[in-house]
Structure formats: C-alpha cells, structure tokens
Amino acid sequence: MAWNFGFGRRNADIPAETRESIENPTVPVSAENFMAFFGINSVTLPSVTVDSAMTVPAVWAAVTFLSRTLAAIPRHAYRDSKDGAKRISGKLATVVNQAPNDTIGAFAFWQWFWGQVFTHGRGLAYIERTPQGVDSLWPMDPTKTTLKRIGLKVVYQYEGRDYDAADVIDVCFMRRSCGLKHYGPVAQASKAIQLAIAMNDYGSNFFAGGGVPPLALKGPLPANGEALKRAKEDIKRAVDAAKGAGESVFPIPPGYELTPVGLDPAKGQMIEARRFQVEEIARAYQLPPVFLQDLSRATFSNAEQQDLHLVKHLIGQWAKALEDEMNLKLFGRGGNRYIEHNLDGLLRGDFKTRMEGWGLAIQNGIRTPDEVREKENLPLKGGEADKLHIQGATVPLGQQQKPQPANDNQEDEAKAA
Known part of the structure; x- marks a missing residue:
C-alpha cells in the first residue's frame, strides 16, 4: 500500500487537486483561452x-x-x-x-x-x-x-x-x-x-x-496622489510645448527618466x-x-x-x-x-493593341472593314468594305498555283541572251 511519507496519510485521504491548468481536459485550449489563462485578455x-x-x-x-x-x-x-x-x-x-x-x-x-x-x-x-x-x-x-x-x-x-x-x-x-x-x-x-x-x-x-509613444515616468515620484498628478501634468505640458514649438528637446526635473511604453x-x-x-x-x-x-x-x-x-x-x-x-x-x-x-471594351485605352487586333481580324476574314469601323464609331463605307477580306497569299491546300513549264520560244530567247 502506498503511503505519503511526508504527512503520514495515505494518498486516498488527500483531496484531489482542482487547480486549473492547460493539462486539465476540462479547460478548453484555443488561442483565446490560452492567452486568457496567462492573464492576457484579447483586445477588442x-x-x-x-x-x-x-x-x-x-x-x-x-x-x-x-x-x-x-x-x-x-x-x-x-x-x-x-x-x-x-x-x-x-x-x-x-x-x-x-x-x-x-x-x-x-x-x-x-x-x-x-x-x-x-x-x-x-x-x-x-x-x-x-x-x-x-x-x-x-x-x-x-x-x-x-x-x-x-x-x-x-x-x-x-x-x-x-x-x-x-x-x-x-x-x-x-x-x-x-x-x-x-x-x-x-x-x-x-x-x-x-x-x-x-x-x-x-x-x-x-x-x-x-510621433511620441506613450511614456513611463521613472524617478522619485511624490508619495500622494495629488502630487503624482501634478508631476504627470508638468511632464505633459513640457511634451506638448516642445511639439508646439517644433523642438525635439524638452526639460524634465532632475533625477527623473522618461521611457517609451510598447513598440x-x-x-x-x-x-x-x-x-x-x-x-x-x-x-x-x-x-x-x-x-x-x-x-x-x-x-x-x-x-x-x-x-x-x-x-x-x-x-x-x-x-x-x-x-x-x-x-x-x-x-x-x-x-x-x-x-x-x-x-473588347477593356482594350479601349490600348490603341496599338486594338488596331493590331482589328487588322488581323480583317486580314483573316473574321471581320469586315465596315464591322470594324462600326466598333470604332466611324461612318460605314459600304461596297467592298462590307465584305470579308483575306490576304491573296492564303489559299486552300491543293489550290496553290503551280509553276508553268517554259515553252520553246522562251528557251531560244534564253540561249540568245
């Protein structure tokens, strides 16, 4: 049987410890609860x-x-x-x-x-x-x-x-x-x-x-509340006066020190x-x-x-x-x-890209010149401008021109030359 040698009582007689800790499964562990456990409350x-x-x-x-x-x-x-x-x-x-x-x-x-x-x-x-x-x-x-x-x-x-x-x-x-x-x-x-x-x-x-962060005043502070209040007011007036005058230095009583609070x-x-x-x-x-x-x-x-x-x-x-x-x-x-x-309206501000796109559309038989002019709010021309165009060098496979054989007269002219 296990005994508690320090107190002369068995462990069964000792009340269970109920101190809260993060090891206690009844205490939820989350970002908020973890910080609150250490006394740090979340900022609203x-x-x-x-x-x-x-x-x-x-x-x-x-x-x-x-x-x-x-x-x-x-x-x-x-x-x-x-x-x-x-x-x-x-x-x-x-x-x-x-x-x-x-x-x-x-x-x-x-x-x-x-x-x-x-x-x-x-x-x-x-x-x-x-x-x-x-x-x-x-x-x-x-x-x-x-x-x-x-x-x-x-x-x-x-x-x-x-x-x-x-x-x-x-x-x-x-x-x-x-x-x-x-x-x-x-x-x-x-x-x-x-x-x-x-x-x-x-x-x-x-x-x-x-640009002055919160300050802490260190030194032989007055004992009572009224004196402490007057000391803080004196320091605040000195800081405000320096800011108002555009000066970077202000006096404080000897034996005191100002340190910034926070980051x-x-x-x-x-x-x-x-x-x-x-x-x-x-x-x-x-x-x-x-x-x-x-x-x-x-x-x-x-x-x-x-x-x-x-x-x-x-x-x-x-x-x-x-x-x-x-x-x-x-x-x-x-x-x-x-x-x-x-x-296409998103390209309205890019004139060069817009014109290049319209040029390709006309050359490849996608848009007629009049359709492009209508998009650009220009007057229509009609006639040939209302037809699809394509470059002459682009033809269906099998329909390209084949070179013609030279005739006899052309061969004689070539030899004479």
Whole structure:
C-alpha cells in the first residue's frame, strides 16, 4: 500500500487537486483561452460595417475598381438568325446599355449594382414590363429586401410589396447552402479589415501625437496622489510645448527618466503589416494586388500577366454571372435572344493593341472593314468594305498555283541572251 511519507496519510485521504491548468481536459485550449489563462485578455478590435470597411483604402480601391470596370463594359442584346447573331435595337438596347430607367444612366446604375455585390454581397434590380416588353430596370436595396421561399418559388419582399423571382435580377457574391441567403466579401473578410482599421487608427493616433509613444515616468515620484498628478501634468505640458514649438528637446526635473511604453511602428513592422493587409484584402476579392496600387512585387512582365488574369479569371466570370441572370429573367428559358458583354471594351485605352487586333481580324476574314469601323464609331463605307477580306497569299491546300513549264520560244530567247 502506498503511503505519503511526508504527512503520514495515505494518498486516498488527500483531496484531489482542482487547480486549473492547460493539462486539465476540462479547460478548453484555443488561442483565446490560452492567452486568457496567462492573464492576457484579447483586445477588442473595431466592429466592421460596410461604411467602416470603405474607410480602408484597399477595400475602397477594390470595390470602386471592380464596380467601375464592370459598369464600363458594353453589353448588348442579340437575336440569333440564319445569318448569325443580329444586334437588337430599340427599347431593349436602351435599357440594357444606355439608360435602365428615366432617372439614371447605364454606367451609374451598373456601378451601383456591382457596388452592392462587392460590399453587401448581393445586387438586386426589378424588371418593369409593359405589353410591349421590358421597359425599365429599377434598383432594389439588398439591405431592405427579404427573401422567402413559398413552395418551390422564391419571393422578394421589398418596401411592403412582393416581387416574383422571375422579375428580379439577382447576382450574389456567393450563395449559402439554403440557396436564399448569401455571403458578402466585407463580412467574410471582417478580421482582415478589422486589423487594417486598427492599424489605421494606431498610426493616426501615433502621428497625431507628434510621433511620441506613450511614456513611463521613472524617478522619485511624490508619495500622494495629488502630487503624482501634478508631476504627470508638468511632464505633459513640457511634451506638448516642445511639439508646439517644433523642438525635439524638452526639460524634465532632475533625477527623473522618461521611457517609451510598447513598440514604435518601426519595431512593430507596421509598414510590412499594412502591406500584408492589402494582399489579404486582394485575396478576399480574388483581385491581383497590382490593381490595388500595390506595386511592391510588380514588374513589366508580371503586371501584364495580372492584366490577363483579371479578364480571364475575374471580370469574365462576373460578366457571365450577370449575362446568365439577365438572359433568364428577361427572356426566359430557351429562345433566340440573349445579352452579352463586349469584353473588347477593356482594350479601349490600348490603341496599338486594338488596331493590331482589328487588322488581323480583317486580314483573316473574321471581320469586315465596315464591322470594324462600326466598333470604332466611324461612318460605314459600304461596297467592298462590307465584305470579308483575306490576304491573296492564303489559299486552300491543293489550290496553290503551280509553276508553268517554259515553252520553246522562251528557251531560244534564253540561249540568245
């Protein structure tokens, strides 16, 4: 039998130790609990709303860049025919690409629409119809819209009225498993945005204080509270007077010493941390960092590749999301009419590349000269300019010209020469 030799009692008589420790399985171990166990409470970061998130330059740049880029892309309505796709004119073309309603232009409307997608996570627009067809598109505030499912149908409740899903254009950043609710980029990236806001606040407070960190006063401090308060006020007045006069030296009583409390921004790697937050926010939007003005790792070659990445893996996908939604809600399932973005509009600012592309399209029989002139808003020429062209040196295999054998007269002339 085991005995406790130090106390003369058996181990069974000693009460079990209940001191909390990280070895105790009843104490949960996580980042927060581990720090709290040692008496370190987590700092409460500022709460994130869409308005507060937009005060972060990286978030502001991401939302404005994506919304403006997608709003600037031309979108047209087409009808399939036996001669190929024909662009639809009239009221539908006006609603889709010029003015969705009588109060707002297309660019402003679609910038607002995409701005809702990239902040709240959802863009909504109501389709107003008349017996003649689609008449207007009207914005619906996603923060004031409630979705509910009635049987197999989805209804949008907005400002006391129910709207059928067939009359609402709805583009989500990402849908939840229920199919009704959604994820928003600001909410999902709230931790990264919180950290960016906290660093902004710390930096502004630090430099607003003249770059002077919190100070600790060491020395023969007065014994009572009032004397201590006066000593602190004297030091504060000296620091404020030095900052106000633009002086870097200020006097303190002999025998005292001021030491900074905490880390200054340089030692805390604040610049590196803020740059990393730009990358984190770029990840939340799947956006190449160069488009958030982060050129720290940009070169001529990789910036060009990021430009291609932007069109193929981001802008093109969001354009497809809106096209599918508009095609379904405007024309129903099936049919021969459809909406399509013209991503060539992204090359409008690159004159050289645009002209080289048009030249190849004409030379290879892909576009007629008049089609190219129409894209460039130039008057049509008609006649030969309305026909497909191809270079004469390009012919089908088997139809190339064969060299003709020389006749006798040519041989005699050659010998005489």
